[in-house]
Amino acid sequence: MRDVQMKSNRTLLLPVCVGLLLALGACGNAPEQESAEAPEGVESVADGEHAEESSTLIELDAAAVKAAGIKVETLKPSVAEEQVRAPGEVLDNAYGTTLITPRVESLVIRRYAKLGDEVRAGAPLVRLSSVEVADAQAELRIAEQEWARVSSLGREAVAGRRIIEAKVALDRARAMARAYGLPGTASGNASGEFTLQAPHAGRITEDNFVVGERIEPGRPLFRLVDESIVWVDAKLPPGVVSRIESGSPVTVVAGEDRLAGTVQRSAHRTSESTRNAEVRIEVPNKGDRLHAGDFVEVLFQAVADSGGGEGAQQLAVPTKAIVQLSGETVVFRRTEAGAFEPVSVRTGDAVGNQTIVLDGLEPGNAIVVEGAFGLKSQILKSQMGEGHGH
Numbered sequence: 001m002r003d004v005q006m007k008s009n010r011t012l013l014l015p016v017c018v019g020l021l022l023a024l025g026a027c028g029n030a031p032e033q034e035s036a037e038a039p040e041g042v043e044s045v046a047d048g049e050h051a052e053e054s055s056t057l058i059e060l061d062a063a064a065v066k067a068a069g070i071k072v073e074t075l076k077p078s079v080a081e082e083q084v085r086a087p088g089e090v091l092d093n094a095y096g097t098t099l100i101t102p103r104v105e106s107l108v109i110r111r112y113a114k115l116g117d118e119v120r121a122g123a124p125l126v127r128l129s130s131v132e133v134a135d136a137q138a139e140l141r142i143a144e145q146e147w148a149r150v151s152s153l154g155r156e157a158v159a160g161r162r163i164i165e166a167k168v169a170l171d172r173a174r175a176m177a178r179a180y181g182l183p184g185t186a187s188g189n190a191s192g193e194f195t196l197q198a199p200h201a202g203r204i205t206e207d208n209f210v211v212g213e214r215i216e217p218g219r220p221l222f223r224l225v226d227e228s229i230v231w232v233d234a235k236l237p238p239g240v241v242s243r244i245e246s247g248s249p250v251t252v253v254a255g256e257d258r259l260a261g262t263v264q265r266s267a268h269r270t271s272e273s274t275r276n277a278e279v280r281i282e283v284p285n286k287g288d289r290l291h292a293g294d295f296v297e298v299l300f301q302a303v304a305d306s307g308g309g310e311g312a313q314q315l316a317v318p319t320k321a322i323v324q325l326s327g328e329t330v331v332f333r334r335t336e337a338g339a340f341e342p343v344s345v346r347t348g349d350a351v352g353n354q355t356i357v358l359d360g361l362e363p364g365n366a367i368v369v370e371g372a373f374g375l376k377s378q379i380l381k382s383q384m385g386e387g388h389g390h
Contacts, residue, residue: 058340058375070371072334075315075363084244084302088234088252088281090294096226098199104180106130106215109193113222115207123198126209126221134192136176141190143173202226205292225292230285232261234298235276243302244279251299252283254290259283263300315361316354321369322347323376331361332368332375340368340375 060068110127113119147170150158177183182194206223209215232252236244244263252259261283281298283290290296321331322345330342345360361367368375 056342056379057335058378059338060340068371068374070340070374071369072366073369075317075361075365075367077315077363084236084240084300086234086236086240086279086298086300088232088296088298090290090292090296091231091233092205092225092227092292093229093231093282096200096202096229098202098224099220100125100196100198100222100224101218101220102128102130102181102196102215104130104132104217106133108209108211108213108215108221111211112195113198113204113207115204117204119198119202119204119224121198121201124195125198125204125224126196127193128196128215129191129193130180131192133180133182133194134190136173136180136182137192138190140173140177140182143170146170196221198224200224200226227285227288227291230283230290230292231264232281232283232290232296232298233278234281234300235278236300238277240300240302241277241279244300248301250281250301252281252290253297253299254294257287257289259286259289261298314348315357315363317357317361317367318369319350319353319355321367321372322355323372325376325379331357332372333361334366334368342375342379 060070106128107130108126109129112124112126119125143166147166150163150166155163180194181196202224203226204222205225206220208219209221215221246263246265248263250261250263252261261281264280264282279298279300317331323330323332325342328342328344329347331345332340333343334340343360346358348356348358350356
């Protein structure tokens with residue numbers, strides 16, 4: 001009885017053991033099957049990497065490029081510049097300004113010009129009278145007459161010494177007359193009256209006397225200014241002044257008017273009170289728009305320094321052409337086949353609306369200067385699509 005029961009138990013355990021062995025075998029084969037063949041619709045790691053690399057290359061036809069507003073320019077080395085604004089004050093051009101003064105004590109007897117008048121060269125300005133001038137006129141007249149007499153007689157009738165003395169006396173009288181501002185020849189009688197004339201064309205900007213007033217030598221009666229060219233002194237921080245080149249063009253803004261000017265010189269001294277330095281500009285004053293004392297705004301083109309010295313040639317791209325992609329600073333470059341690819345770049349200073357590129361691009365590269373953000377968006381959308389597929 002007992003032997004029959006043991007045989008029955010062995011018969012029941014045999015199927016259970018076989019089932020366990022089959023289950024364990026199936027578990028061991030499952031990973032091999034998964035690695036051998038991936039489920040449909042899921043990429044392998046290698047395929048995923050290849051897809052990501054190829055997704056950075058964007059191919060667009062001409063219509064798509066135009067619709068996206070993409071513009072491409074070829075890189076050329078240039079000098080990066082930025083526009084700098086600075087306040088400025090209009091000054092009289094000292095090289096075209098003359099103070100009209102008597103050279104001898106005089107009395108004002110008549111006025112020919114007044115404040116604000118625009119006069120031509122040689123125009124009479126004021127009539128003066130002086131005792132010293134009367135003496136000079138008389139001496140000049142006598143010297144001219146004596147020289148005329150001895151010259152007409154000749155060396156046969158007059159000793160050579162007398163001729164020389166007459167010539168020296170004439171030269172001395174003429175020099176005295178010119179020192180007083182008189183012409184070098186006698187005219188009229190020795191009244192002591194003489195006229196101061198305009199040495200050049202210009203406008204009377206100062207008028208500082210009245211008729212009948214006694215004037216000391218050297219006292220200015222008029223200030224005559226040639227306003228066809230004026231100066232503008234602009235104030236800039238010292239760090240910016242060093243980037244302004246002499247001879248460079250500027251724009252002077254006065255109200256709604258814009259006048260072209262040229263940098264004449266940069267200051268070599270910084271104001272102790274304002275910590276600013278001055279840059280002097282020469283401006284052709286078209287239409288008599290600018291006058292001394294006016295305040296204007298000056299627009300400079302400041303040259304960038306990228307480490308190669310001021311004014312050195314360098315590669316610069318529009319700042320809007322640079323985007324951040326996957327943690328890198330990139331610019332989109334057009335390939336020879338016409339596709340667009342992101343290129344990692346190392347950038348320098350931003351100068352106005354340009355950014356200096358130190359590494360990553362070369363002269364002759366065709367880069368996207370407008371529409372870079374649209375290309376970046378297409379790459380991000382493509383990457384997002386691949387992520388959802390995994």
